[in-house]
Structures are given as structure tokens and as C-alpha cells.
Amino acid sequence: MEEFLQQLTNGLAVGGIYALIALGYTMVYGVLKLINFAHGDLFTYGAYLGLTLLTSLALTDRLGFFMGVLVLVLMVMGLVAVLGVILERAAYRPLRESPRLSAVVSALGASIFLQNTLMLIYGARFQVYPDNILPVTALDLFGLQVPVMRVLIVLASVVMMVTLYLFIQKTKIGTAIRAAAIDQGAARLMGIDVNRVILLVFLLGPALGGAAGLMVGLYYGQINFTMGWVYGMKAFTAAILGGIGNIPGAMIGGLLLGVVEAMGAAYLSIAWKDAIAFCVLILILIVRPTGLLGERVADKI
């Protein structure tokens, strides 16, 4: 039972990270019907920017651990959001009227470019987050010893997801995003500036992805310039699992995937860990072809 609960909390932490990245995929897809393959690399930028800011500014020494990390998260989110907007301007905006797959290749090119920029700056080796500034103590939750970092990550991802959900559902701007996702043309006729919506989506998605990158750095302590592909692929799987374009779907998909993966690695086989996520995906898509919360789209005739 102890082992099971440890794996469950671990799965929730990883799942929260997947969910945050998946939100970026699903929001961009919702509005532009584009798979942003460079999103995983924006996530990696979050991890590397976090490392640089953490070591160069010594935020945790000046502000204490919690304030320091909070400021760090906000800085990383802001910077990665700016990167996301630049990416949209450079790689996607000129292709908005082109065949969909052209944008996919442009996204793949952007992904390779971003990845190799990081490699040239930081080198190809694993980078290590300093371990002396992170709390290593375990928290006692009803008799279960859970590392503080894990609890923080679960809490932070839940807070971000709830905030995003409320923003999308309750505010006027959120309504505009949902409207643009349903029908861009009609949204434009209703006086919604679709270009601003797209800009906003490319601010929000990368910001969350960047935060997720920082979390991976803080949680595992090790980052690599290629990790964006692996996490990006898992997060994209999560987004599809939940029904792409659907925001609560991405959250549920991410958490589910994280937990299933942790359980599979613990009880089935660690060597097959990466295959488990895809097996679950295929099984779910066979039963529900549009994902867990995806709506059935009738083909227009």
C-alpha cells in the first residue's frame, strides 16, 4: 500500500507536468488546428532558462526558497511566453492559409532549430540543477512520507490548471478564445480580434510549458536539450487522450497518463515504461475515437 501510494503521488506529479504541456498543444490546436511540434522545445527552454536564472541571480538566497522559486517561475513563464509569440510570428503566421501539413513541417524545422540552439549554447551534456538549494525533506501526509518537491509540483500544477480553467470559462477574453476555437470566421464577425486570440494562446501555452520545464528541472535535477521531444510526445499523447482541443480533456489526459505510466513502471516493467503510454492511447482511441472528452465532429457534406 505504501509503495502504491508513493507511485500514485509520483504519477500525479509527473501527470501534472504532462498536463501543463498538453494544455499548450490543445489550446493551439483548438484555435489554429495546428500541431505545434516545437512546443516540447519551448518546454526545454523553460528548464534551461530556469537553471540559468536560478544559478546566476541566486534568487533563493536573497528571497528564501518559496519566494525565490515563485519569482523564478514567473520570470521563466514570461520569457518562454515571449519565445512562443516569436515562434508564432516567424514559423506559423506566414503559413496560416497554406495546407495544414506545411505548417507541421515548418514546426518540425523550428523544433530542430530551437533544440540545436540550446545544444550550441549549453553543450550536449546533461545539465544539473544545484541540489543544495532545494529542500530534500519529506512531508508527512497521513503517515506517508512524500518529498516536499513532489507536493509542491502537484499543488503548483493544480493551481495553474484551475486558474486557466476559470480564465477560459469565466472571463470575456476566455470566451473569445473558446469562440475562436469553435468557428474562427463567425468569431470574427462577432467582433472578436482572432489575431489577438492567437497571440494570447501563444502566450499562455508556452508560459505553462515553460513552467513545466522548470518543474522537471527541480523535480529530477537533470535536464537535457533533447528532452523536449520525449515530454512533448507524451504531452501530445495526453492531449489526444483527453480529446484534442478540449482544455479539461488535456488536464485529465495528462494526469491519467502520468499515473498509468508510474504504475506500469512499478508493477509491470520499467523497460516498457515508454510503450505503456502509447498502448493506453491506442486502446482508448479504439473505444473512443475522439478521446475521452472530445466531441464527435460530424463531417460537413
Add this chain to the structure above:
Amino acid sequence: MNRFTSFAVALFVALMAVAPLFLNAYYVDVLNSIGLYGLLALSLNLILGEAGLFNMGHAAFYAMGAYTAAILNTRYQIPILWTLPLSALVAGFFALAVARPVVHLRGDYLLIVTIGVSEIVRIALVNDVFGITGGANGIFGISRPELFGFVIRQPQHFYYLIWGFVVLTIFLFLRLKQSRFGRALNYLREDEVAAEGSGVNTDYYKLTVFSLGAAWAGMAGTLFAAKMTIISPESFSFWESVVLFMIVILGGAGNVAGVLLAAFLVIGLPELFREFSSARMLVFGLVMMVMMLVRPQGLLPAKGRQFSFAELNKGSLR
């Protein structure tokens, strides 16, 4: 085909035919890789370009063919070129089994499922599934191919084997495109609902083209195994699928010439960028982006079908 293009094609074929006589072994080997990727990209072009099915896991079928050939050759001493049809069958039936439950999925869902399948295959190979794939080390000691008693050993000889197969493929695929089957695939790509409404059995065509493309990739895998004499799972990673996907879209989905041109660019350019050493992939990514921005339709987009009245009257379309 107007006079200029026929001249260009003839010149190109002539140049390719004598190229190994003038190039050193290194460049012949680059041309061999281009040929193999061209072959794979042509087979993916059937699925992705002609039928419009998003397949980003083509490396799985390539791996199936390569491993089938390698296992049959090293365990049962079957000459490597004799395994070609078997590799095609294994890869084709695997594709059929995989695609059967998922082929009706909408575009992007199919994309991630094919990525998933190729990752599952790769992980299965790494984990030495059934104890026959040799795990992460792969399989080595594959024998050299033999053709009518002649052992193919040097890059120059492989050049003619590989490009000979490419020429055969181009011929067959161009014929296929002109056939009823090819027209049905294009109809499927342009408008699935309308195709179904006009009596095109969409599931049948989707599954057939998936299996056919996969079988061809399987044969390319056999040639790869014969050329390398050693294969390991890392040769069939997600990256390979991505490269093939980029070749097809960059070249102009559905056009054989465009796909081959893109194979030359995507596989050949990084070799020319060698002097940039570590920055060459950065340049590669940038070039991909810029090429797509400049020519969103692909370098040589497929032209629409044209039929002359005389032809139509003869009823040659049946």
C-alpha cells in the same frame, strides 16, 4: 511533359547512371543513402501524399522489413535478397493488423497512433522481444547480397542495386497513380465523404494503401540490412519517421519527382553542411522552416489530372 522537362529528366538519368564512375566511395555512399530514403519516402508518399493519411510512424514498417531479413538471414542462412518478398509480407501484414482498428480515426489522431506504434516497435526491439532481435545491440553478421553469383560488396555495386530498385519503384508507382486505384486514393485525399458517397470503399482503399506502402518500406529495410550488414533499433527511431514525413511534404505531396528532389535535399544537404560541423542541424532546421515559408505547397506540388477528349472517348479510363 514538355520538351524542357523531358530533356532535364534524361540528363538527370544519364548523370545518375554514370555518377559512381566519377565519384569517390564517400559520395557514392551518400547517394546510396539518398536512394534508400528516396525509396522509403516514395512508399510513404503513397500513404501520406496520394491517400492523405497522416502517417508519422513509417520507421516501424522499415524496421519490420530490416529485422525480418536480418533474422531469416542470420538464423536460417536464407540469402538476403531472397528475403525481399517475405520482408514485404511481414511489414505489409503488420501494417494491416495495426491499421485495421485505427484507420477510421481523423487525421491528427491517426498521426499520434502511428507515432505510438513506431515507438512501441522500437521499444520492443530494444527489449529483445521473443529473444530474437538482439536487444539494443541489434543483429550483426548479415551476409552480403548475391545476384546471379556476383557478391555485392562495394558502395558502387550497392549503388546500382539500390537505384535500380528506385527506378523500378518509380515506374510501378507512376503506373499505380494512373490506375483506378490511384484515382480512388486521390479522391479519398480530397474529400473522403464525397468519395464514399460516390461508391469508393474508403476502408478498403485506406487499408490496402497502408499495407502496400508498408510492404515497400519493408523491402527498403531489407536493402538497408544488406547494405549495413548490421542493424540496431537506433536506426529506426522516431527521427527517421520525421525525416521521411518532411521529405514527402517538402517535396510536394503526391508528386514522385518532388519527393525524390526533397530526398536529395534533406539527406544530401546535411552532408554539404559538414563544414558547419555541430551547427549543421541548426542550419538544417532553419532551412526547413524557410523552404516551407517560401514554398508552402512543396517544391514541386502535384499537378491536377488532365485528360484529353480523345482519351476520354476511347474509354481508356476504365
